[in-house]
Amino acid sequence: MDENQEELEQHFQQLRTELHQNQLQDFREHFLDLHVYDQGQFYQGLSADERHLVYAYLSPDELADMFDVIEEDDEHVEEYLTEMRPRYAAEMLSQMYTDNAVDLLNELDKKLVPQFLSYMDSEHANEIRELLHYEDETAGSLMTTEYVSIVANQTMRSAMYVLKSEAELAETIYYTYVVNNDNQLVGVISLRDLIINDEDAMVADVMSERVISVHVGDDQEDVAQTFRDYDFLALPVTDYEDHLLGIVTVDDIIDVIDDEAASDYSGLAGVNVDEISENPLKAASRRLPWLITLLFLGMTTATLINHYEALVSKASILAVFISLITGTAGNAGTQSLAVAVRRLAISDDEDKSFGQLILSEILTGLVTGLVTGVTIFVIVGIWKSNFILGFVIGTAMMAAITVANLAGSFIPMLMEKLGFDPAVASGPFITTLSDLTSVLIYFNIASMFMDRFIN
Amino acid sequence: MDENQEELEQHFQQLRTELHQNQLQDFREHFLDLHVYDQGQFYQGLSADERHLVYAYLSPDELADMFDVIEEDDEHVEEYLTEMRPRYAAEMLSQMYTDNAVDLLNELDKKLVPQFLSYMDSEHANEIRELLHYEDETAGSLMTTEYVSIVANQTMRSAMYVLKSEAELAETIYYTYVVNNDNQLVGVISLRDLIINDEDAMVADVMSERVISVHVGDDQEDVAQTFRDYDFLALPVTDYEDHLLGIVTVDDIIDVIDDEAASDYSGLAGVNVDEISENPLKAASRRLPWLITLLFLGMTTATLINHYEALVSKASILAVFISLITGTAGNAGTQSLAVAVRRLAISDDEDKSFGQLILSEILTGLVTGLVTGVTIFVIVGIWKSNFILGFVIGTAMMAAITVANLAGSFIPMLMEKLGFDPAVASGPFITTLSDLTSVLIYFNIASMFMDRFIN
Known part of the structure; x- marks a missing residue:
């Protein structure tokens, strides 16, 4: 593909020259010879002045094929359409496949739409108007009428x-x-x-x-x-x-599959990964809402530990294992969440009851918790020569993991039941929530055995 | 689609009856009338005895169309092919599209493949042999020769x-x-x-x-x-x-897009979400390797805190904020990781240097860290009436977030440079690693200001 890319770059350079030197015929011939996707790549690389030349050289019909491919991905769509003469833009929209024209119009300021429709013949305008009505993310919003x-x-x-x-x-x-x-x-x-x-x-x-x-x-x-x-x-x-x-x-379905995957991925990470901007300030402003929300949730965990401060000052060894227990339970909760979201997305086992799925996840949590708990029991017991402390850490770990697994599966399933997209249940949210439950479990178990593990 | 589903169930019931009562003609007519995908659904619901009847009633050619759709998704493929007479199976494989036949053969025990090929005519066998050679996940492994x-x-x-x-x-x-x-x-x-x-x-x-x-x-x-x-x-x-x-x-490409999305999602969660099994023991055994590995990584954090135990016993208030700092930095690192993985997957900005991307992520980290740090400074300062403590927590938070952002973007980019799939960089791995750096930062800053914030 790389040699193609180079060849294409040369081609683009030539087209630009022809555009600047008013070589109408050559430009038209060479431009229309390109695949529409490549036409779009060229067009999107032009300045506003150059684009105005393109509108003079190409008919709305010729431009329509290219706009069928550009459609909604481009953030400059509104700029493109408003810089054209309205009649030219309306004609181009009429010549596009209706579903793509609708996608474009959906990107515009709502107030601009009627103007474009008023310049179209009534048949096209009505078709577009009808499709504009369908709810987003339904078959109606994806369909076209050109069959x-x-x-x-x-x-x-x-x-x-x-x-x-x-x-x-x-x-x-x-x-x-x-x-x-x-x-x-x-x-x-x-x-x-x-x-x-x-x-x-x-x-x-x-x-x-x-x-x-x-x-x-x-x-x-x-x-x-x-x-x-x-x-x-x-x-x-x-x-x-x-x-x-x-x-x-099928081409629209590929976009749907990509969008759904990106939104699942974004949900798990607690950040919208699709709004990729190179500007650190913008990027930070996208990430901060989640971070600050979770910070406040995390404050409840801190308040909880604060409640046990007397315990910690008596046995500072307890502080050593806080992050290990919260971290491991968080990891288990994230796994559980991802499996639950995926299962909800792909399976049709609606026949399996809510209860069964939760039970199965609790059992998985118990088994992983048991193995992890025994492992840490042995490690801590040997390291600190204190198997009672090991028992406290191991038991807390096991309980914390089981609860994290429960939360990781219960929350997305509940969201599904309530009609929300379970994929929005974010990994960071689950880990922060599981920090809270883990700390609660840890300090309660520790206070029960307090007198036994302090040497 | 629900009424279709019910209708289909009735149809399947009828087919089963015809199968058991040896109504060859009726069965053939009704089975072949189904869409191949639905044929597959029916076939996959049968017992081994019933499947043997199907092999008697249908020609290899007729079954081939259905197997084109079943292909690799079904874990029972080996069972299906080995229960057929070898000559029947070989004939069916010949009649399938070559890419799908190759996908099936790739699911089998390597030793079984030559037997099937030996029963095919040499033209088909050679075509399949050639495609079997292409490396997995390349265009060659996806392509078919029927054009x-x-x-x-x-x-x-x-x-x-x-x-x-x-x-x-x-x-x-x-x-x-x-x-x-x-x-x-x-x-x-x-x-x-x-x-x-x-x-x-x-x-x-x-x-x-x-x-x-x-x-x-x-x-x-x-x-x-x-x-x-x-x-x-x-x-x-x-x-x-x-x-x-x-x-x-394009149908094979949809599978590719799904697989890539599932593997990105699995990577972020630290669990293979695609091997969905209902058995809690199996599920646990899939999740434990990651959990135990991360537990050992987490132990280094515990060891580090252990090193600072004297500090904690003097100022137990420090324990209160451990999970808040590690948790928030972990959340920021996960966001950073997801954005980096996504950017690497979709963009071609190879022209942007490694350094520039890292720098931009450090700046994002500094901004999010600054805002989060100032927020927690104010909260802790007021809560504990101790702005020096607030300053310690806020500064540690800011530094921990910046380092987590750096790690979250640097690790996947490094993997990409080294030729690995950056999506394998797991969220839990980043959070566990960031626990370590966060604790290190936290206790170092705390020990610097130790004498100032203890009242």
């Missing part, structure tokens, strides 16, 4: 004719959806079917009637799971009476 | 003819690759191009010569990134002299 649909009562030849005439505008032509007179989805034909079957065969005989579809209100994670399971390139979206409303294509 | 390629010097009509004849066997027919006489990749035509262009046009005139391809040795993450960027459904794979070797399809 090919036919009725069953025709030959493959005539179906192919319809397909050819719509091929240029459709986002995918690899599936043709078959609907009845009421626009209800009744079948699907892949382009492969169209190509390999006899031209005189009837669509009704060839089509697959077991169409897998998603509902317009389905969560995007469920839609992604259906894509994973069935390896589709596109899925039809219907309302609750099977009327075909649109399709979701 | 359609043509030469440029022909009309669209004749290209379409070739495509139709190969359509049934190819894994994707949506791109046709154009090669020269030396099998070097020179162009690509999408099926859309084939359909909308004039039948008499020459392939050479219509094809796109800017083919984006990947090298056979490219890392799967880079391949996935190319799919993300360009929204392709398939990508050609070449050797280093542009010879076309195979294609990678």
Whole structure:
């Protein structure tokens, strides 16, 4: 890929020169020869002045293909659209796939949207308006209306004719959806079917009637799971009476999978990893809310230890093991949390009761706690020649780990039950919470055996 | 989807009855009517005895389509293949897409593979043997050899003819690759191009010569990134002299993206979240290695605190803030780690030097540390009416956070430089390491001001 990259850089340099020297024809030819993604890379590297030249050299239609690829990832989208003449921008939006145009418009200040829509012809404007209404992160918000649909009562030849005439505008032509007179989805034909079957065969005989579809209100994670399971390139979206409303294509699903993964990862780390900014001040301002919140939660742990200060001043050896116990329990809680979040995300074992899953996690906690507790019992017993102290540390460790495991699994499951995304349950939150319970357990056990382990 | 699920369950029940009552024709008709993914769901729910009936009722070819979907996810793959007659299994493997057959064979005991290959015709066996050689997690290990390629010097009509004849066997027919006489990749035509262009046009005139391809040795993450960027459904794979070797399809890339996300998530949590087992003993045995390793690392922190025990017995108030400082620094380190891992995964800013990135992270640490430190200075100062103690805690907090940020970003970047996957840098490892540095900083600062904050 590296030689490609270099070649591309040269190409970009040449395009820039052509732009500056008003070589309209050369620029157009060389620019349109690029893959749309590379066009986007070039465009995004330009200054505002250079971009204005691009708007003069290219038609809205030509720019639309490129904007289909740029879509929401770029933080400058609003700048791009507002620097174009409104009529040009509206025309370009009309020429984009509806789902991508909607994604762009969703990035804009809400007040700007009606202006762009007012410049469009009513058909495009209405399609966009409709899609703008769907709730974020549902099948409806992902779908586009550029699909090919036919009725069953025709030959493959005539179906192919319809397909050819719509091929240029459709986002995918690899599936043709078959609907009845009421626009209800009744079948699907892949382009492969169209190509390999006899031209005189009837669509009704060839089509697959077991169409897998998603509902317009389905969560995007469920839609992604259906894509994973069935390896589709596109899925039809219907309302609750099977009327075909649109399709979701696999490229949008890849974005969904990436977004979901990033948000799970962010949740576990207690920081939004996707807003990557190079500016340390901005980065700090993103991280501080969580840190300060957790600092206050941590203060309750400090207050708790403060309560036991008399104990510590009598047996300062207790201070030695605070961070070991809180740290290990925190590690166990983080593991438990990650496993629980993952299990909730991928499995459909709704049949397994809440209680069973929690019980299984408590048992896991007991086993890991037992092994870890015995290990530290032996280490401390030998190190300090004091097996009663070892017993105190070991028992506290075991109890703290079990409780941390319980918290790590219970909290995300509770969130799921309450309808929140369990992935938001953050690792740092669990470790800070587990610090509190661990300290409580530790000092209570220690005070019980106080007279025994002080030599 | 829920009504579908119920309908499917009834269907499965019926299939089972037909299987038991030897209704060969009915079973075949109803089974083959299912989507291959659902066929797999049914098959995976059967007992060994029932599966033997399936092997009697279905041809290897019919079963192959289903096994294309089951592939590596199922832990019982070895059981399935070894319970079939070897010749039946070999025939089924031949009929699968080569990449999927290779994935299956990679799940087996290495000793079993030659037997299966020996029953195949030499063409299939050689194709599989070749793909088995590619290193795991490279483009080569993902690719399949079932693609359609043509030469440029022909009309669209004749290209379409070739495509139709190969359509049934190819894994994707949506791109046709154009090669020269030396099998070097020179162009690509999408099926859309084939359909909308004039039948008499020459392939050479219509094809796109800017083919984006990947090298056979490219890392799967880079391949996935190319799919993300360009929204392709398939990508050609070449050797280093542009010879076309195979294609990678988007369904395999979705698996790659899922696997990479799960492994990043696992790394951050210090547990392999993908081996989900319901058995608490097994779960514990997966988690213990990390926990025990970190316990030993944590012991060094305990030893360090032990070293300062005299200090603690003089000023037991110091014990109150140990977990607050280690916990908060650990949280900051985890944030820093997650951001660094994510940045390394998605960005190509190789131009930014190692030093710059580290510097930016130290600055972020200083800012977050300063804000957090001042906050805790005020809280402790007021709470304990002792601003010198507050100053000690605040300064220690600030320094500990800065060091944790440094460690959280430096460690994954170092791993990347050394050629390891930075995502393996685990959150619990960073927090446990940061416990050590935090305690060291804390007690050193405390001992400096010892005489001042004890009233």
